[in-house]
Structures are given as structure tokens and as C-alpha cells.
Amino acid sequence: MTEIAIIGGGAAGAAVFGALLRHVSHAGIHWITGPSATGRGVAYATNDEWHLLNVRAAGMGLYPDQGEEFVQYAERRLGDVQGADFLPRHLFGDFIEYQLQNRIETAHRQGRHFTIYTQEALHIESSQGGYRVCLADGTGVEADIVVLALGALAPRPLRAVNSDALVSGAYELDPWRLPQRVEAPHRLLVIGTGLTAADTLLSAAHRWPRAELVAVSRHGLLPFMHPSLPAAPYPLQQGLNDVLLACSGTASMLKCVRTAWHASPQTDWRSVIDGMRPINARLWQHLTLAQRKQFLRHLRWLWEAARHRTAPQTAETLQQLLDEGRLQVHAARVLAVGGRGPLDVTVRARTSQLQSTLQADLVVQATGLDTAAAYAEHTLLSHLLQDGLAVADPLQLGVTARPDGRLLNAHGEVQPGLYAIGSLLRGNLWECTAMPEIRAAAHVLSQTLASGPVTTFSPATNPGPAQREDGSGTGHLCTAVLVQPPADAFVDQRSTIG
Ligand SMILES: Cc1cc2nc3c(=O)[nH]c(=O)nc-3n(C[C@H](O)[C@H](O)[C@H](O)COP(=O)(O)OP(=O)(O)OC[C@H]3O[C@@H](n4cnc5c(N)ncnc54)[C@H](O)[C@@H]3O)c2cc1C
Structure with missing residues (x-):
């Protein structure tokens, strides 16, 4: 029997897991989810009512071939729901769990062989005739095929932030940790004006009604909004x-x-x-x-502001905050963040080029999706790159891959049995992070693996360690890896959502 391991417990992992359970009957499926809530990932783990989907209910789903679509599920839960509505994200998280449960129950009835591991995967070793995925608890999973559904990489601090600020407790690197903060800030400054920043501002505005809110990004452009009803297609x-x-x-x-x-x-x-x-x-x-x-x-x-738009309700709330003077948005480059709290944020205005320093007792980095594989503090990914099983995209948009998700190794060849889905594939696909794309990709992958015989790993194809940035490695690195991320790599990288 072919053994397939999926690493990543977000929506993409859930979509692949369910699709494989349904379509690949000859395989054992191992889903390594990590410790977070299974299937929800970053986007759908929120409990905030005002964190809305930025895709209409009718466009959201997990499996293209499921019995009940998200709209029907939402209707059952909430009553009157239209396909054009923008619903809370946590509701979609509930839907994912519900769909997964259905697939799991069916798989149990059919006597399918599958296991879910709530561990982090730390390493993928090529072992005899396949791979061994090493888990955080010291155990391992043997697999012929591994699908990486790792999602966005953990945010890294902007280079402008000094070490004092980072450890001050007044700099929040992960905007999704905001709910854990107890003390109300007098002034909260958000770096970024994309969708993640919009979520952060909404949460802060509801939670701390007296807080002054400031958002800064190079262009100072909040995302555009969807029309309240779907617009007619462009005829040409x-x-x-x-x-x-x-x-x-x-x-x-x-x-x-x-x-x-x-x-x-x-x-x-x-x-x-x-x-x-x-x-x-x-x-x-x-x-x-x-x-x-x-x-x-x-x-x-x-492109990001125009393509990845907010729900009209979100845009209206932001506009109201602007009108009330509670929110200011600046088009400026962040030059330095220092201090021990409150923090001093030095910016250079886009139009006047004038420098100024703003003080804030809480600064939140909401610069969106990080895909810079070569710089990420991600144990599994770092090992994959070091071992030459994967190569960072030259523009730091995930890893190099074929459009169908097959990873390229340090020889520039397809690494047998190693696939990715979602944001790791940005370098090849650019738009591959929203549910409509993810569910379609998961379905296609399951069809590919179902049509077997599946190409399995051969030890001879292990490319060995990749060349290090100082040139001292032993492998043959086929794609140039940037030694330094571009100076502005992190500011203004908006979430790629929707
Ligand atoms: C705030 C936000 C809002 C969004 N809103 C929408 C929306 O409205 N509509 C839409 O279509 N799309 C939306 N998106 C896009 C969203 O990225 C996708 O819909 C989808 O959730 C991506 O899922 P994912 O599984 O690829 O990534 P993630 O949600 O990031 O999940 C990846 C998971 O893998 C786990 N993981 C990583 N490494 C390991 C490891 N080594 N071992 C084990 N587990 C690991 C992580 O802990 C995480 O749980 C949104 C994204 C964000 C961030």
C-alpha cells in the first residue's frame, strides 16, 4: 500500500486529507496537523465576530464534490443567508470541522487506513524507498509521498525594529495574538494596511474603544472593498x-x-x-x-489592494473609524522602531519625505503573508532546504515547484513524491492561497495520486545537501537564492487573501 503523509493542519491540509480519503483508496493517509485546532489554521481559528470572510459565502467550500455547500451549512446555523453574503470566518472554521468529521466517519465505515498526528513535523529524511517524517515527540511516519501544506510562515520582525523594542512587550509580531493582551493601549500603531491590518484595527477598535489607532504602510492604501452585491461580469x-x-x-x-x-x-x-x-x-x-x-x-x-478586497461591512467600519478621527492612516516608510515601551516609531512620509517619530504603547506588525522560505524560522523547511530536497524561490515566494505542486530539488529536478499546496507555491502560481484555489488544487492532487501507479521515491534521487549561501555546501544549487531579502521585503507585504 502507498503511504501518503500530509504535513500542516490548516484548511489546505484539511482539503487534501479529505480529498485523499475519498479518492485514493489504495493508500494509507497520515495527517500531521501540528498542535493547533485541526482544519482551521490561521484564518479560521479567530473567534472575532467582526473578522469576516473576504470571499462571498457561495465561493467558499472545502471539497468541490461535497454534499452540502458552505451556504447551506451557514443557512442551517444562522437562518437567512444569501450566497452573496460575507460571513464570519469562524463559521467557516466550524464548517471545515463538520466536513472533516463527515469524511472521517465515512472513512471509518469503509475501513480506510488513516491516522491523525497532532505533532509538529520537524524533519523529512529520505529513508529506504521513501521518506521518514520525524515528529516532535520523537516518533516518525514512513511515507512514499509527502504533501506540504504548511501555510504562511511565522512572521519575522522588520529590520527596522531594534532588539530593545522586540523584547519590550510593546511590539507584537503576531497580530493574531492580540486577544491575549489585557491592558488597553492609549495609542496602537499597526505596521501594514492590508487585510491583516484591517482585522487588527477592527479587533482593537472593538476591544479598546478609547484607543487611538494609527496604521502605516508605504502607500497608505487600505484594501478596496467588494461591492455589496456581485457585479456583472465584464462582457469582453x-x-x-x-x-x-x-x-x-x-x-x-x-x-x-x-x-x-x-x-x-x-x-x-x-x-x-x-x-x-x-x-x-x-x-x-x-x-x-x-x-x-x-x-x-x-x-x-x-494589485493586492485591488484583488484581495474586504467585505463591505469591514470597509464601512474602517471608514467610520476614519471619519470619527479614531483611525489615522499614513503613507510612510517605517525607518526605525525603538524604545522599551512606549515605543518610538520613526517614519518617512511618502509624499513630503519628511521624517517624524510617533509614540505608541503598542505596535503591531501586520505586514501579511511571509513566504521567505530561506529566512524562515521553520525547522522542517530549513532541513528540507539544507538537505537539498527543496529550494527556496529566488524571489522568496515559497519554494521552487512545478505548477502541479511537485517540488524541485537542488538539482533542479522534480523531487519524487514531494508535493506542496498553498502559499509555498506562490513563486510558481502567485495566486494560490485562497480557498477557491486551494480546494481545486487539493482535488486535482487527489485525482493525480488516485490515478497511480504513484511515482515513489528512489534513494538515488536524493540530491544531498544544498550549497550554502557562502558557497561551502556540496550540492548543486540550480536556482540562485537571494543572500539578503530585498530591503523592503517585509514592509507592505499585504496578506494574499480572498
Ligand atoms: C487572516 C486571514 C484571512 C483569510 N481569509 C480568507 C477568506 O476569507 N477566504 C479565503 O478563501 N481565504 C482566506 N484566507 C487565505 C487562507 O490563507 C486560506 O483560505 C487558507 O486558510 C490557507 O490554509 P493553509 O492550510 O494553507 O495555511 P494555514 O492556515 O497557515 O495552516 C497551516 C497549518 O500548518 C501547520 N504547520 C506548519 N508547519 C508545520 C509542521 N512542520 N508540522 C505540522 N504542522 C505544521 C501550521 O501550524 C498551521 O496550522 C485568509 C488568510 C488569512 C491569514
Whole structure:
């Protein structure tokens, strides 16, 4: 029997686990979830009522072939629900658990062989004819195939933050830990203005009604909002997408999109952006490395704000906070964060270039998704890179892989039996972190593995350790790894959600 291990207990892990249970009957399934709540991951573990999904209820789901869709589940729980609604994220977390439970009960009835381990996976060793996944409790799981569903990497402090500030207790690196803070701040400063920052501001505004809120990012742009009802599709989308696919770079793509908007004033611009969704991965793949860099440097902030929009209720609350003067948003670069609390945050304004220092008794880093595999403090990933089983994406967007999720090793070859799903694949797919993409990818992966015979690992293909950044390694590193992340790699990296 083929043994398949899935590492990662978030929504992507849940989608793969359920899909494999259903479609891959010849395999034993091992799901290594880590200690957090199974299936919820970062996004759906929140209990805040005002943390809303940024995809309409009708667009959310876990399995493409399930009996009950999220909308029906939500209706059963809440009563009157429309497919166009933006519902609380914790409700989707409940739905994931419910769907998982159904799949698990069915699998039990069918006598399927599967195990769930609530341990962290620390290392993947190539062992005779496959892999051994070493767990935190010292045990191991033998597998022919391993799927990495690790999600976003833990946030790292911005380089502007000094060590005193970091240990002061007044700098919060993980915005999702905010609920654990007891004392109300007088002024809370959020670094970032993307979706994670929006969540942080909403939580803080409800929790500490007297706190003054400040958000800072290079462009000072809060995410755009979804229309309250779905807008009509852009009638000429197919033609536009064909033209975009023929473009030679991001500047010409942007020009084409702008021309389309101007030529069709009756079309909601958001429909044009949404209509590009089926081709986004291909557009990204058409770009050269230099063009991708250019996009990340000059257009990413705009794309993220336009593509990953907030629910209208979220945007309205933020607007109300702005109107009441409780929230200020600055377009500025954070130059330094120092002090022992309250903290001094020195910024340079985008337009005037003037420097100023703001004092805040709580600073929250909400700069969004971190995918810089080479710099992450992630034991498993670090081992994979050191052993040459995986290679960091040259732009620090996860790891190098084929579009179907097969990882490339230090020889630049497909590493047999090693797959990834979700944000680790950003370097190849760009848009692969939201549920509509994740559930589709999990389904396709299960179909691939079901159609066997599955390619299993052969010890001869272990590439060995990768070359280290100082060149002293013994492996053959095929893809250049940036020695330093770009100077602005972390500021203004908005969550890639929706
Ligand atoms: C705040 C937020 C809101 C979002 N809202 C939406 C939305 O409304 N709609 C939408 O479609 N998408 C949304 N997204 C996108 C979201 O990323 C996906 O929907 C999905 O939740 C991603 O799941 P994941 O499993 O890839 O990642 P994660 O949720 O990050 O889960 C990964 C899990 O793997 C575990 N893990 C990591 N390493 C190991 C290891 N070595 N061993 C064991 N376990 C490990 C982690 O602890 C974590 O539990 C949102 C994302 C965020 C962050």
C-alpha cells in the first residue's frame, strides 16, 4: 500500500486529507496537523465576530464534490443567508470541522487506513524507498509521498525594529495574538494596511474603544472593498484575457487593463480584476524573473489592494473609524522602531519625505503573508532546504515547484513524491492561497495520486545537501537564492487573501 503523509493542519491540509480519503483508496493517509485546532489554521481559528470572510459565502467550500455547500451549512446555523453574503470566518472554521468529521466517519465505515498526528513535523529524511517524517515527540511516519501544506510562515520582525523594542512587550509580531493582551493601549500603531491590518484595527477598535489607532504602510492604501452585491461580469473579459496573455510584461498588462476599464465605464472595475482570476497563474508564469521583481516592487501593493478586497461591512467600519478621527492612516516608510515601551516609531512620509517619530504603547506588525522560505524560522523547511530536497524561490515566494505542486530539488529536478499546496507555491502560481484555489488544487492532487501507479521515491534521487549561501555546501544549487531579502521585503507585504 502507498503511504501518503500530509504535513500542516490548516484548511489546505484539511482539503487534501479529505480529498485523499475519498479518492485514493489504495493508500494509507497520515495527517500531521501540528498542535493547533485541526482544519482551521490561521484564518479560521479567530473567534472575532467582526473578522469576516473576504470571499462571498457561495465561493467558499472545502471539497468541490461535497454534499452540502458552505451556504447551506451557514443557512442551517444562522437562518437567512444569501450566497452573496460575507460571513464570519469562524463559521467557516466550524464548517471545515463538520466536513472533516463527515469524511472521517465515512472513512471509518469503509475501513480506510488513516491516522491523525497532532505533532509538529520537524524533519523529512529520505529513508529506504521513501521518506521518514520525524515528529516532535520523537516518533516518525514512513511515507512514499509527502504533501506540504504548511501555510504562511511565522512572521519575522522588520529590520527596522531594534532588539530593545522586540523584547519590550510593546511590539507584537503576531497580530493574531492580540486577544491575549489585557491592558488597553492609549495609542496602537499597526505596521501594514492590508487585510491583516484591517482585522487588527477592527479587533482593537472593538476591544479598546478609547484607543487611538494609527496604521502605516508605504502607500497608505487600505484594501478596496467588494461591492455589496456581485457585479456583472465584464462582457469582453475573454478578449482581454487573451490580450493579457500575449503581453510581454507587467507595464503592458496594466495598460491593457486600464484601457479595458476606460472603454467600458458601465463595468465595475472589480469585475475585470476578478475575471482575470482563471489566468493569473499563467500571467505570472509568463513573466521573467526580472519582470516578477519589477511587479513585486512597483505593482504588488496596488494589485493586492485591488484583488484581495474586504467585505463591505469591514470597509464601512474602517471608514467610520476614519471619519470619527479614531483611525489615522499614513503613507510612510517605517525607518526605525525603538524604545522599551512606549515605543518610538520613526517614519518617512511618502509624499513630503519628511521624517517624524510617533509614540505608541503598542505596535503591531501586520505586514501579511511571509513566504521567505530561506529566512524562515521553520525547522522542517530549513532541513528540507539544507538537505537539498527543496529550494527556496529566488524571489522568496515559497519554494521552487512545478505548477502541479511537485517540488524541485537542488538539482533542479522534480523531487519524487514531494508535493506542496498553498502559499509555498506562490513563486510558481502567485495566486494560490485562497480557498477557491486551494480546494481545486487539493482535488486535482487527489485525482493525480488516485490515478497511480504513484511515482515513489528512489534513494538515488536524493540530491544531498544544498550549497550554502557562502558557497561551502556540496550540492548543486540550480536556482540562485537571494543572500539578503530585498530591503523592503517585509514592509507592505499585504496578506494574499480572498
Ligand atoms: C487572516 C486571514 C484571512 C483569510 N481569509 C480568507 C477568506 O476569507 N477566504 C479565503 O478563501 N481565504 C482566506 N484566507 C487565505 C487562507 O490563507 C486560506 O483560505 C487558507 O486558510 C490557507 O490554509 P493553509 O492550510 O494553507 O495555511 P494555514 O492556515 O497557515 O495552516 C497551516 C497549518 O500548518 C501547520 N504547520 C506548519 N508547519 C508545520 C509542521 N512542520 N508540522 C505540522 N504542522 C505544521 C501550521 O501550524 C498551521 O496550522 C485568509 C488568510 C488569512 C491569514
